Amino acid sequence: MWRRFRRDRTGMVCAGVVLFFFALGLLAPVISRLYGKDPYTLYGQDRPGLLNEYGYPIKPNGGIDGEFWFGIEPILGRDVLTQLLYGIRTSLLIALAVTVATVVTAIVLGVAAGYLGGRTDYLIGRTIDLLLAFPAQLFFIAFLPVVVALFVDPQDETPTYVRVLALIAVQWFLGWMGLARILRAQVLSLREREFIEAAKLSGASPWRIIHKELLPNLVTPILVQATLMLPNFVTAEAGLSFLGVGMVEPTPDWGRMFAIGAKVYQNDLTYMFFPGVAMVVFIVAFNLLGDSIRDAFDPRTTR
Amino acid sequence: MLRFLVRRTLGAIVILLLISAFTFFLFYAVPRDPALLACGKNCDSESVALIRHNMGLDDPIPVQYWEYMSGIVTGRDFAAGSCPAPCLGYSFDDSAPVWDTLVDRFPTTLSLALGGGAVFLTVGLGAGLIAAWKRGTWVDKTFSSLSLVLSSMQIYFVGPLVLALLVYNNEILGQPSYVPFTENPVEWFSGLLIPWCVLSVIFTANYTRMARATMIEQLQEEHVRMARAKGMSGRTVFFRYAWRGSLIPIVTIFGVDMGSLFGGAIITEATFALPGLGTLAVDSVQELDLPMTMGVMLFAATMIVIFNIIVDATYALIDPRVRLS
Numbered sequence: 163m164w165r166r167f168r169r170d171r172t173g174m175v176c177a178g179v180v181l182f183f184f185a186l187g188l189l190a191p192v193i194s195r196l197y198g199k200d201p202y203t204l205y206g207q208d209r210p211g212l213l214n215e216y217g218y219p220i221k222p223n224g225g226i227d228g229e230f231w232f233g234i235e236p237i238l239g240r241d242v243l244t245q246l247l248y249g250i251r252t253s254l255l256i257a258l259a260v261t262v263a264t265v266v267t268a269i270v271l272g273v274a275a276g277y278l279g280g281r282t283d284y285l286i287g288r289t290i291d292l293l294l295a296f297p298a299q300l301f302f303i304a305f306l307p308v309v310v311a312l313f314v315d316p317q318d319e320t321p322t323y324v325r326v327l328a329l330i331a332v333q334w335f336l337g338w339m340g341l342a343r344i345l346r347a348q349v350l351s352l353r354e355r356e357f358i359e360a361a362k363l364s365g366a367s368p369w370r371i372i373h374k375e376l377l378p379n380l381v382t383p384i385l386v387q388a389t390l391m392l393p394n395f396v397t398a399e400a401g402l403s404f405l406g407v408g409m410v411e412p413t414p415d416w417g418r419m420f421a422i423g424a425k426v427y428q429n430d431l432t433y434m435f436f437p438g439v440a441m442v443v444f445i446v447a448f449n450l451l452g453d454s455i456r457d458a459f460d461p462r463t464t465r
Numbered sequence: 466m467l468r469f470l471v472r473r474t475l476g477a478i479v480i481l482l483l484i485s486a487f488t489f490f491l492f493y494a495v496p497r498d499p500a501l502l503a504c505g506k507n508c509d510s511e512s513v514a515l516i517r518h519n520m521g522l523d524d525p526i527p528v529q530y531w532e533y534m535s536g537i538v539t540g541r542d543f544a545a546g547s548c549p550a551p552c553l554g555y556s557f558d559d560s561a562p563v564w565d566t567l568v569d570r571f572p573t574t575l576s577l578a579l580g581g582g583a584v585f586l587t588v589g590l591g592a593g594l595i596a597a598w599k600r601g602t603w604v605d606k607t608f609s610s611l612s613l614v615l616s617s618m619q620i621y622f623v624g625p626l627v628l629a630l631l632v633y634n635n636e637i638l639g640q641p642s643y644v645p646f647t648e649n650p651v652e653w654f655s656g657l658l659i660p661w662c663v664l665s666v667i668f669t670a671n672y673t674r675m676a677r678a679t680m681i682e683q684l685q686e687e688h689v690r691m692a693r694a695k696g697m698s699g700r701t702v703f704f705r706y707a708w709r710g711s712l713i714p715i716v717t718i719f720g721v722d723m724g725s726l727f728g729g730a731i732i733t734e735a736t737f738a739l740p741g742l743g744t745l746a747v748d749s750v751q752e753l754d755l756p757m758t759m760g761v762m763l764f765a766a767t768m769i770v771i772f773n774i775i776v777d778a779t780y781a782l783i784d785p786r787v788r789l790s
Contacts, residue, residue, distance in 0.1 A: 406751070
């Protein structure tokens with residue numbers, strides 16, 4: 163499997179790109195220290211000569227120069243490179259957490275529905291049908307404040323970690339159904355196979371059968387689906403922040419950079435260029451990686 | 466067919482009831498007092514109590530839910546006046562009836578969804594069919610990689626980019642806006658052209674990929690091979706035989722996409738500042754306007770279940786082997 167993947171050149175390049183993005187997120191503090199800036203200081207306001215009287219960078223192309231590699235943010239005058247690094251960090255952290263939570267839920271419920279059958283299967287199946295009829299994006303927008311308000315008194319300042327948890331919770335709530343359905347179908351067909359029968363006859367407990375016989379056979383769909391899911395969670399979270407209901411100032415966030423970009427694009431298009439191109443590269447690489455992983459696991463698929 | 470429709474409609478009503486109940490209870494679990502919000506500043510406890518009573522907020526939540534739901538069917542009488550049949554309550558923000566606001570905003574969303582749908586369906590299907598027809602050639606490869614890159618674009622990135630290029634720097638088109646079709650069809654078209662195209666950017670790729678894959682699959686099917694063996698021309702086989710079988714997955718995703726678009730294309734509407742259901746939802750959430758949020762939510766969910774039924778019914782029309790059950 164690994165050898166097959168190694169031979170897939172596109173897959174290897176994309177895996178490299180994806181790892182690079184995760185490394186950027188992970189090492190954001192180190193990189194910004196080496197680079198000598200942080201995402202919070204308002205350089206443009208502290209130092210004259212960077213922003214003009216309307217709050218836009220004086221130098222061409224969004225104020226890109228030897229000091230500010232990706233330019234400076236209009237109006238507030240923060241450094242774009244560190245903003246982007248820390249933004250990627252926030253977004254990837256949330257997307258990873260949602261993916262893990264979703265996959266675990268999908269495994270538990272999907273395997274339970276498929277293996278136990280009967281009333282459990284019916285109940286989980288109907289729950290999935292119900293949740294699939296929810297308008298997802300609308301649900302996220304409407305329930306983010308609700309989830310936040312459950313933990314924090316509206317009069318108080320909302321701590322950042324509560325916002326992060328709320329973002330994870332709402333996306334998790336409507337995210338697990340697809341994979342759970344796939345796993346249920348897989349388990350249903352696996353359940354009838356001889357090796358499960360043999361394990362049952364030799365007196366293995368249901369837990370042991372699920373753990374030792376079923377789960378190893380489910381690794382492929384889980385891994386493939388998880389790689390396809392993660393970029394969707396990244397863009398969904400970015401979309402929420404773009405709409406102004408996700409992460410709020412001053413926490414740097416990938417999606418919120420687009421919200422600022424949409425406000426200033428008439429005068430400073432360069433600002434949006436870096437987060438935008440970074441996101442396209444990331445999503446393309448991740449999608450291609452998903453295809454390559456599927457091909458590596460299942461050589462029969464033709465592209 | 467009729468039995469199928471009746472059964473599915475009943476199922477849809479059950480799902481909608483559950484969604485509404487879930488939404489309602491969660492909303493009212495929020496520790497915020499809507500009456501206090503409606504009252505505004507300089508508000509004493511007496512007038513808060515009065516407003517709470519007028520809004521029906523002093524009843525227990527299940528009672529409130531029952532009143533809300535029966536209001537949709539029969540209308541409701543508030544202290545301020547009566548609210549006719551599909552009554553979804555009044556906005557906390559501007560006291561307008563929620564139903565009227567929804568009806569007012571829906572044409573924008575409808576125009577956006579129909580026009581966008583027309584664009585991404587034709588472009589996506591066309592590109593997919595051409596790619597399948599020219600399988601393995603450079604045309605196929607170009608289309609496939611183009612659709613991969615385009616599908617990785619985001620509306621909030623492409624939108625401002627297109628606006629900057631076409632509207633502000635070159636003034637080829639005007640700022641996107643919504644003009645009712647009945648008022649001025651030309652302005653309706655030109656005002657929505659950019660949003661349609663940008664909306665299509667992210668949807669098209671899905672159709673291209675799906676159309677290409679299913680067409681290639683269909684071309685290897687027995688009945689297609691049979692038609693070929695009988696000596697039919699490649700074009701007849703392609704458009705008469707293979708095409709039909711590849712429609713089912715397309716219809717499925719098209720129905721799902723339209724269902725969600727009819728409930729508001731939130732990010733597109735926000736990017737181009739179009740006054741549709743999506744922007745209504747975002748605004749009402751930020752204003753803590755619970756009846757309005759609830760109304761948009763129910764409306765959008767209704768659209769999704771209606772389109773699910775339409776999709777399932779269409780299967781039978783396309784493929785006579787499918788039995789409705």
